[in-house]
Amino acid sequence: xxxxxxxxxxxxxxxxxxxxxxxxxxxxxxxxxxxxxxxxxxxxxxxxxxxxxxxxxxxxxxxxxxxxxxxxxxxxxxxxxxxxxxxxxxxxxxxxxxxxxxxxxxxxxxxxxxxxxxxxxxxxxxxxxxxxxxxxxxxxxxxxxxxxxx
Numbered sequence: 290x291x292x293x294x295x296x297x298x299x300x301x302x303x304x305x306x307x308x309x310x311x312x313x314x315x316x317x318x319x320x321x322x323x324x325x326x327x328x329x330x331x332x333x334x335x336x337x338x339x340x341x342x343x344x345x346x347x348x349x350x351x352x353x354x355x356x357x358x359x360x361x362x363x364x365x366x367x368x369x370x371x372x373x374x375x376x377x378x379x380x381x382x383x384x385x386x387x388x389x390x391x392x393x394x395x396x397x398x399x400x401x402x403x404x405x406x407x408x409x410x411x412x413x414x415x416x417x418x419x420x421x422x423x424x425x426x427x428x429x430x431x432x433x434x435x436x437x438x439x
Contacts, residue, residue, distance in 0.1 A: 295358065295361055297363075301363055306328065309328065333348065333364050333368055337351070338419065349369075349370050379418075381412075383427070397429055400429040401425040408426075411426075
């Protein structure tokens, strides 16, 4: 029987959950969520980034492979492709932030070293986006956030 915390759970323990919860409350992101919280979504997406998953479907394959450990990894048991797909909301937020910044898709693409068509696909929710791309886009748009204890 495994008695120690998994490395992923140890890494996630360094996140400042109260600060994360304040951000979620400020933007009322969890308002209509009943099962798969933003906190669970963050942990699953972190797992995907750390395990080098390339899409939501790829991430779901990995999560299902570890389904017996989901509770110990901090995911809960409600991780589904449908729940993860609701992350399209992030793409909508990025699109709105780009417009508020007065930036075109081409200007954003140039700043992050991607093609305009890729930015367009992300904004329409027609492609998967890696966490690293999300961070690049957020930084290019001047969006700042910190979830790690300092």
